[in-house]
Amino acid sequence: MDTTTIIEQIQARGERITLSRRLVIDALGHTHEHLTINDIQGHIQAQNPAHPVSDTTVYRILQWLKDLGWVSQTDMGQTGIVYALMSDPCHHHLICLTCGATITIEDAAFVPLREQLSRDYGFEVRVDHMAIYGQCAQCRQEQSHSCQ
Amino acid sequence: MDTTTIIEQIQARGERITLSRRLVIDALGHTHEHLTINDIQGHIQAQNPAHPVSDTTVYRILQWLKDLGWVSQTDMGQTGIVYALMSDPCHHHLICLTCGATITIEDAAFVPLREQLSRDYGFEVRVDHMAIYGQCAQCRQEQSHSCQ
DNA sequence: TTATATGCAAACTTTTTGCACGCCC
DNA sequence: GGGCGTGCAAAAAGTTTGCATATAA
Numbered sequence: 001m002d003t004t005t006i007i008e009q010i011q012a013r014g015e016r017i018t019l020s021r022r023l024v025i026d027a028l029g030h031t032h033e034h035l036t037i038n039d040i041q042g043h044i045q046a047q048n049p050a051h052p053v054s055d056t057t058v059y060r061i062l063q064w065l066k067d068l069g070w071v072s073q074t075d076m077g078q079t080g081i082v083y084a085l086m087s088d089p090c091h092h093h094l095i096c097l098t099c100g101a102t103i104t105i106e107d108a109a110f111v112p113l114r115e116q117l118s119r120d121y122g123f124e125v126r127v128d129h130m131a132i133y134g135q136c137a138q139c140r141q142e143q144s145h146s147c148q
Numbered sequence: 149m150d151t152t153t154i155i156e157q158i159q160a161r162g163e164r165i166t167l168s169r170r171l172v173i174d175a176l177g178h179t180h181e182h183l184t185i186n187d188i189q190g191h192i193q194a195q196n197p198a199h200p201v202s203d204t205t206v207y208r209i210l211q212w213l214k215d216l217g218w219v220s221q222t223d224m225g226q227t228g229i230v231y232a233l234m235s236d237p238c239h240h241h242l243i244c245l246t247c248g249a250t251i252t253i254e255d256a257a258f259v260p261l262r263e264q265l266s267r268d269y270g271f272e273v274r275v276d277h278m279a280i281y282g283q284c285a286q287c288r289q290e291q292s293h294s295c296q
Numbered sequence: 297t298t299a300t301a302t303g304c305a306a307a308c309t310t311t312t313t314g315c316a317c318g319c320c321c
Numbered sequence: 322g323g324g325c326g327t328g329c330a331a332a333a334a335g336t337t338t339g340c341a342t343a344t345a346a
Contacts, residue, residue, distance in 0.1 A: 016320060018326060037310085054328050059311065061326095072281075075223035080310090094271045103269060113261050121251060122285025123242045132278070137270025164345060166301060185335085202303050207336065209301095228335090 003029035006070065006087060015068070020053045024061045025085075032091070034074060034082035037062075074131050076102075092130045098139035151177035154218065154235060163216070168201045172209045173233075180239070182222060182230035185210075222279050224250075240278045246287035 003025050011017055027043035028035060035043070037058055044053055053061075062083055065071035069086065076082050077095055079102075090107035110130065117123045151173050159165050175191035176183060183191070185206055192201055201209075210231055213219035217234065224230050225243055227250075238255035258278065265271045 016325065018320065020327070055310090056312080056329080057327055094265065094269060094273075096271075097274060103271065105265075105269065109261065109264055109268075113257065116257055117242065117253075117280070117282075120257075121242060121253065122288065123244075123251065123280075123282055124288055125242075125280055125282040126245060130278075130280070132265070132271075132273055134265075134271055134273040140270065140272055164300065166345070168302070203335090204304080204337080205302055 006085070010068065010070070013068070015064075019051055020057050021061050021064075023048055023051065023053055024058060025065075028071065028083065028085045032084075034076070034084040036080050036082055040083070069126070072126075076131050077133065086126075092132065094132050094134060094136070096136035096139055097133055098135050101136050101138075103136065154233070158216065158218070161216070163212075167199055168205050169209050169212075171196055171199065171201055172206060173213075176219065176231065176233045180232075182224070182232040182241075184228050184230055188231070217274070224279055225281065234274075240280065242280050242282060242284070244284035244287055245281055246283050249284050249286075251284065 003022075006025060006029065007017055007022060023044045024040060026047070027040045030043060030047075033039075037055065040058055040062075041053070041055070044051075062071060062073070066073060072084050072086055074082050074084075076093070078100060092105050092107065092110065094103040094105060096102075110125075114125045117125060151170075154173060154177065155165055155170060171192045172188060174195070175188045178191060178195075185203065188206055188210075189201070189203070192199075210219060210221070214221060220232050220234055222230050222232075224241070226248060240253050240255065240258065242251040242253060244250075258273075262273045265273060
C-alpha cells in the first residue's frame with residue numbers, strides 16, 4: 001500500500017491531514033526499514049528542507065499514528081526506538097547481544113506462534129515487527145573457542 | 149536456582165561480590181516478576197534500609213549482570229524497562245495496546261520458534277522474557293461492537 | 297596493598313507539556 | 322471562523338560520566 005492510499009484512508013476516518021503529517025508518513029513509507037526519530041527528521045530535511053517539522057510534532061504525529069493503529073514502535077536496544085508503517089510487508093529482526101548484528105527474518109516464522117496465541121488466549125498480535133535478542137551463529141562459535 | 153547459588157557462580161567466575169551487588173541480586177531473586185529500577189530500589193529500601201544503593205550503582209550492577217548473561221532487560225512499553233534474573237522459570241507477557249492489560253504466558257509457546265531460529269539461522273535466543281504487543285480478547289470483542 | 301566498586305553531582309539524551317500562534321476544513 | 326495542529330521554550334524523566342572515596346580480595 002502506498003502512502004497516498006494510507007493518507008486517503010486516514011482522511012476517510014475524519015482525521016485532519018496537514019503537511020507535517022504527510023511528510024512523516026512519506027518518510028515512513030519511503031523505505032521498508034524501521035526508522036528512529038532522527039531518521040524521520042533526516043528524511044524530511046532531505047526531501048523537503050523548506051518545511052522542517054519540530055521534534056515535538058514528530059513525537060505527536062507518531063503517537064497519533066500509533067493510536068490509529070498505522071504505526072508500530074519497537075525497542076531495538078542499542079539502536080534505540082524505531083517506528084514503521086504497519087502496512088509494510090512484515091519482517092523482524094534477530095539482534096545479537098554479543099556483536100550487535102541484526103539479522104532480518106521473514107514474518108513466516110511467526111505465523112504459528114500468532115495462531116497459537118490467538119487460539120489459546122484470544123490475543124491478536126498487532127505488531128509488524130518484533131525484535132528478538134540472543135546470540136548469532138558466529139558469536140556462538142567464537143565463544144565456544146574460549147574456555148567458557 | 150536461589151540467589152545464594154547465583155552469587156556463588158558469579159564468584160566462581162572471578163567477579164567481586166559486594167553488598168550492593170548482593171542486594172540487587174536478592175531483589176531480583178525475591179520474585180519471579182520483572183522489576184523496574186524503582187522496584188529494585190524499593191525492595192532494597194524495604195529489606196535493608198541501612199544500606200541504600202544509589203541509582204548510579206543499580207544501573208551499573210544491572211549492566212554488569214546483563215553482560216554476564218544473568219539478567220534480561222525488556223521494554224514493557226508504558227510500564228517502562230524491566231529486569232529479571234535469567235535463571236527464573238521462564239515466562240512472557242502479552243501486552244494489550246488498547247487496555248494495557250498484561251497476560252502472563254508460559255514459555256512453552258516459544259519453544260518451536262526458538263528451535264526454528266536455531267535451525268534456520270544458527271541464532272540462539274537468549275531472553276527469559278519477551279513482550280508481545282497486540283490486542284486482548286476483551287478489547288477485540290468491544291471494538292467489534294462499534295462501527296469500525 | 298591494589299584494583300575495583302561506589303556515591304555524588306552534573307551532564308546528557310529522550311520525551312513531554314504549556315501556551316501563543318497558525319493553518320486545515 | 323472555529324477548532325485543531327504546530328513551534329518554541331522549558332520541564333521532566335531516564336540514564337550516563339568524572340572524580341574522589343571506600344571496600345573486597
